[in-house]
Amino acid sequence: MFENQPKGLYALALANTGERFGYYTMLAIFTLFMQAKFGWTESQSGQVYAIFLAVVYFAPLFGGMIADKIGYGKCVTIGFATMFLGYLGLAIPTAPDMTGKVSMFAGLACVSLGTGLFKGNLQVLVGNLYDDPKYSARRDSAFSLFYMAINIGAMFAPSMAKWITNIYLGKYGFEYDAANTSAEYLTALYGAYGLCFGVACISLIISCVIYFACRNWFKHADVTAKQAKEHDGNVEILTPKQEKDRIIALLLVFAVVIFFWMAFHQNGSALTFFAKKYTNLTISGGMRIWFNIFSLALIAISVYTGFSVFQAKQVKNRVVCGVATLLLWAGAVALFMEMSNPTMAQPSDFQQFNPFFVVALTPFSMAFFGALANKGKEVSAPTRIAWGMLVAALGFGVITLASTNLISPVDLGDNTQSILSPGWLISTYFTLTLAELLLSPMGISFVSKVAPQKYKGLMMGGWFVATAIGNYLSSIPSMLWNRIPLMYNWGILIALCLISALVMFALLKKLKEMTA
Numbered sequence: 001m002f003e004n005q006p007k008g009l010y011a012l013a014l015a016n017t018g019e020r021f022g023y024y025t026m027l028a029i030f031t032l033f034m035q036a037k038f039g040w041t042e043s044q045s046g047q048v049y050a051i052f053l054a055v056v057y058f059a060p061l062f063g064g065m066i067a068d069k070i071g072y073g074k075c076v077t078i079g080f081a082t083m084f085l086g087y088l089g090l091a092i093p094t095a096p097d098m099t100g101k102v103s104m105f106a107g108l109a110c111v112s113l114g115t116g117l118f119k120g121n122l123q124v125l126v127g128n129l130y131d132d133p134k135y136s137a138r139r140d141s142a143f144s145l146f147y148m149a150i151n152i153g154a155m156f157a158p159s160m161a162k163w164i165t166n167i168y169l170g171k172y173g174f175e176y177d178a179a180n181t182s183a184e185y186l187t188a189l190y191g192a193y194g195l196c197f198g199v200a201c202i203s204l205i206i207s208c209v210i211y212f213a214c215r216n217w218f219k220h221a222d223v224t225a226k227q228a229k230e231h232d233g234n235v236e237i238l239t240p241k242q243e244k245d246r247i248i249a250l251l252l253v254f255a256v257v258i259f260f261w262m263a264f265h266q267n268g269s270a271l272t273f274f275a276k277k278y279t280n281l282t283i284s285g286g287m288r289i290w291f292n293i294f295s296l297a298l299i300a301i302s303v304y305t306g307f308s309v310f311q312a313k314q315v316k317n318r319v320v321c322g323v324a325t326l327l328l329w330a331g332a333v334a335l336f337m338e339m340s341n342p343t344m345a346q347p348s349d350f351q352q353f354n355p356f357f358v359v360a361l362t363p364f365s366m367a368f369f370g371a372l373a374n375k376g377k378e379v380s381a382p383t384r385i386a387w388g389m390l391v392a393a394l395g396f397g398v399i400t401l402a403s404t405n406l407i408s409p410v411d412l413g414d415n416t417q418s419i420l421s422p423g424w425l426i427s428t429y430f431t432l433t434l435a436e437l438l439l440s441p442m443g444i445s446f447v448s449k450v451a452p453q454k455y456k457g458l459m460m461g462g463w464f465v466a467t468a469i470g471n472y473l474s475s476i477p478s479m480l481w482n483r484i485p486l487m488y489n490w491g492i493l494i495a496l497c498l499i500s501a502l503v504m505f506a507l508l509k510k511l512k513e514m515t516a
Helices: 007-028 030-038 042-070 072-091 098-129 136-171 183-213 225-231 240-264 270-278 285-291 293-311 315-337 347-374 381-402 422-450 453-473 475-479 486-514
Strands: none
Touching (some): 007 136, 007 183, 007 347, 030 042, 030 183, 042 098, 042 270, 042 453, 072 098, 098 422, 098 453, 136 183, 136 293, 136 347, 136 422, 240 453, 240 486, 270 422, 270 475, 285 315, 293 315, 347 422, 381 422, 381 486, 422 453, 453 475, 475 486
């Protein structure tokens, strides 16, 4: 799994892990922050959330265009600085007035611009490592590992947000209470959420240190098409028709995945509202282990040591990995036993399940598709994307079942109907994560492989533009939250995923011809 990968992959992955930890700490509480500070409804906060996500993922298009001219590393460096200014602006305490709103939107603008310069271009650097024939066969597995590293940061982010929130509320004599709307409580709550933006500043500094300390490991990959041609002529030569076909193929894939991201990015809006309004946040019994991030972390690590038991070449190493796996499970159980029973969860806690499942399931995904490839039955990236859309539809089928006979949000108002087991949302996140593993890392790998070399930054930006459009459209369920029954809301997402899957399956033959 980790063998025969270039060192640069690990440096770039760790740099991205830290940056994503801060970003997802902020994102875990963003809609809740706006509701607490400005008194905005689910529709209003969901709209701002969706616009922010859209801009964050649209900006890499321009970041890629700039990087194709001046270099990927330069853009990553500028991105670090710009994101830091944005998070710093968000972390500065302000009153819930026009000044507070201007400060928030200015900070969001800087975070968006900085992410546009950083995110896509860092992934181009990863892809460039695998232009070397020595590593080219490991491109797909590399992006799976890279994607897993991103989610390590995302996995701990909601717990960090919860920890900060609980400590800050405790200073003012409060405990988290979704139904508490007193002015004193809300002031303390959005003050706590503001500190979470400061976490993003710190994690960004750590990422920056890793990036520059290990730069020699991937410096050779920081080469644009023009620079490569000037130095050694090592540029893939394509005819105008081949370039056109490849770009069209990528655009077709981008168009389809828009609807996946529209459905998938309900975690910070509609699914968080569902957790807040309909899910029992008083957790008891065995279910508690899902809300101990350190137990989950040990379980995730045990997956990798468990795989090493079978993959290690020496008996001694197999024994060591086996013992380590047992100790990790024992540690997870011990941490679980120390939890209070019952324990109180927060709506943002549910956002840790998607990254946890990404980290824990990546080895299974790599092993499954690796075994198929070894048998000569390799599954192409477009085919995995099509299957990912189908699995996403299944994921929203789970939450639809949970929503049967629930009171509509419009009738529920500001009250809560905390009757559902957290297992419904956990199962939904599990299924959506299976879809994500089929689609996202493979999509990024496909872009890095197929894009003409002189347009790599632009095409990687195009992937994020598709994500941006999907992220903006993700506001639709929030806008409909207080207008239609829950099952209708989820039904729209199911229909879009199914239609997109069918379109993708219909395009498979054409895509294969165009990228040959």
